[in-house]
Amino acid sequence: MDGSRGTEVEPRNGDVAGSHAAAEAEAAWVALVERDIDRWSATESAALRAGMDSEEFVVAEFAAELGDAPSVAEMPTGVGLASALDVVPLGHVDAHELGDVVAGWERLIAWAQARQAAAAAELTSREEMRAGEGHGRNSLHPVPVTASELCLTWPWTKPQAQRVVDQGVQLRDVFPAVHRALLEGRIDTRRAKIITDVLRGHEAALVERILAAVLPHVHAWTSVKVGRVVRRLLHELAPESMKERREKARKDRTVWMEPDADGMAWLHAYLTAEEAAAIMAALTAATSGDAQPDHNAADADHDAADHNAQPNDNADHNAQPDQATADHAAHPDQATAGHAAAGPPPTAAQQGRSAGERRADALAAMAWASLTSGRLGGTGCAECGSAFGEPLARAHGRAVTVNVTVPWSTLLGLDEQPGELDGYGPIDADTARRLAAAGVWRWIGTDPAGGWALDYGRTRYTPPQDLVDYVLLRDRECRMPGCHQPAYRCEIDHRIPYPEGPTSACNCSALCRSCHLQKHHAGWSVEQVAPGTQRWTSPTGRTQTVTLPRIAPAAHAGPGPDSEPDPPPDPPPGAPFDERVAPLDDIPPF
Incomplete structure (x- = not known):
């Protein structure tokens, strides 16, 4: 009806057809959106349903995940923290909050690793992991057996998997308070391992006393400080025990190599403190002469201090129980007399070396001399048979x-x-x-x-x-x-x-x-x-x-992955x- 004239107006056929077409087009668009919405990202889909653009929705979603907490720094570890960190709008928070986000991920990693440790410890108690337990061999203990099983679930090496399992068992059976601190994100696995390694094997009452003094403050301490404080408390509270521990620890001394990039490698040694100091003194003395300033010395010393707080977890030295080794470590009272060969005179390329380079070359020269003579110390003669020093092992x-x-x-x-x-x-x-x-x-x-x-x-x-x-x-x-x-x-x-x-x-x-x-x-x-x-x-x-x-x-x-034949497919689990x-x-x- 046309209100101005009081008469009814009949719709024309073209107008009816046009309105029907528009309705059909709109319905088709809605159907298309509903069909394709699941193909979009979760953020885009949720933003469309909420009537916001993606950026607005991300900010709103982050605020919702925070709830009453003013920052992720105030949230407890767990699934809630994971959800909040997952939706942090990195481009829309200030620098202070971004720092809390980085620390929040570290706390979440600690929580996840505490959960992982509990699962690994539980696996050791299952019947399948105890089949060889009665044979009395360390290699058949549930810990290394479980580690072998885990190598098939994730591409760990045996030592890496065994460290995961061993730490899980220690946290569950001996250090539950440390496990709780890890679960709460107050410490990371590095500090947890320092505590458990230093306190392992001590009387329960002594361990409990030290943990009571350390755990309330450990969340604010670096790994270096944690190691120093725990060791100092042990020396003060149980000096006789520390002497026994030292003799026991000496039996674990070892040396291993860790490959690195660009044709280089790291040589790690776990020694008594005085032996390590003696080696460094000898290498330093072997570098006498004009050397270029070692600009990396300060950084190296700083890294060494942090590294000394805990043995390298990434190095696969395979120091497993009851495993044969050809390594020979000299006791201070049984040192063999001898002089390492000085090696060839420096070439032009060797001139102008830093102190660090000279120490590395001196260490390599000792090894070359020993391999040449067949005897540790390198003073023997392979041709005439005259030799001094300990003969190298055979395999x-x-x-x-x-x-x-x-x-x-x-x-x-x-x-x-x-x-x-x-x-x-x-x-x-x-x-x-x-x-x-x-x-x-x-x-x-x-x-x-x-x-x-x-x-x-x-x-x-x-x-x-x-x-x-x-x-x-x-x-x-x-x-x-x-x-x-x-x-x-x-x-x-x-x-x-x-x-x-x-x-x-x-x-x-x-x-x-x-x-x-x-x-x-x-x-x-x-x-x-x-x-x-x-x-x-x-x-x-x-x-x-x-x-x-x-x-x-x-x-x-x-070159490339196709240079080796593909193995036959594995059967199903x-x-x-x-x-x-x-x-x-x-x-x-x-």
Whole structure:
């Protein structure tokens, strides 16, 4: 009806059609939005439904997650803090709040690691992890057995997984108050580990007394201060106990290498304080002469102080219980007389070295001299037999040495394929050729067609024990998943136990003592699914396929992940054990 005239107006057909079309278009748009909204990000979807743009919604969502807390710094650890941190509008909060956000993530990490520790500790109590407990071997204790299982759930190495499990058991059984502090985010795992490592093995009453004094303040202390305070309290409250602890700790001294980038590596040593000081003094004295100022000295000292608060958790020195080692650490009362060789005179490239470089070169010179003479101290003569100092250890019937793998084509200068340094990894072709020419290194030639071991030699003698040498050179390290123990420290395992299985290269593998015991007594099994490829099955039925790495690039293979053959797919979890390789009579050492 037209109100101005009091008459009704009939709609025209075109207007009706247009309104219907508009309604249909709107309905189609709504349907399209409803259909596609789940494909958008959660923030975009929620913002659309709330009638806000994305930035407005993120700010509002963060405020809602905070609730009554003025900042994330005031929120307790847990799922609520995780939700708030997850929606922080980083571009819309001030610098002060951003600092609280960074610290909040650290508290949340501590909470998550406390939960992880509890789960790892609980796993050690399950029946599958205790199959070998009655054999009385440290390697069959539930902690290392559980660590082996966890290597199949996450790409940890054995030492990394064992540290997770061991810390979980300690927090659950011995240090529940420290576990609560970690769960509440008042300390991180670094400070928690310092406390548990220093106090481990002391009387419960003493531990409780020290924790009562330390835990109320530890949230504000650095890891360095935590270590100093706890150790000082121990010396003050239990001086006699600390003497006994020192003698016990001396038995854990060790040295290990940690590969780094650019052809470099870290050499770590866990020694008595006076031995470490003596080594540093000797290295410093060996660097006498004009040296360039060491501009990194202050930073190095600062890092060392922080590092000394706790051993390096990232280094895989594989210092596992009852595991054989060729290392020899000298007791102060049993030091052997001798003088390290000074090494060759400095070249032009060595002039102008910093103090740190000179100390590193002096340490390397000691090792070169010892390898040349075959005796610790490097004063012996390999030709006439006259020698002073302690002879270097042997493994598998030969002197311990370092293998450098060099493709024939690289050795002849036809290409620049990288070499392989045992215990480290790839090295550049020039370095590989230089080391292969040195008499104290053993070089291994490889077949360019496939990259497998073809021949090996050493300038000083012909290697015996062909089968053992072949297995050690082929495997390079322990074959069990997660373990990287060097092959020369391993035992030779019959995959199918002798006499059912032959003593042959295809049936023999390198396994370290710990993994060898677990294979036979802790419910593990292994089958060979292809040449060079083994499938391991854990006590819980998890499986992982391990393929031998080529020790040199194949001639037909280009760079990248496709240069090695893909292993056969793993069966689904819960696959039955391989009955052919159930633990029988091949008890190490074989």
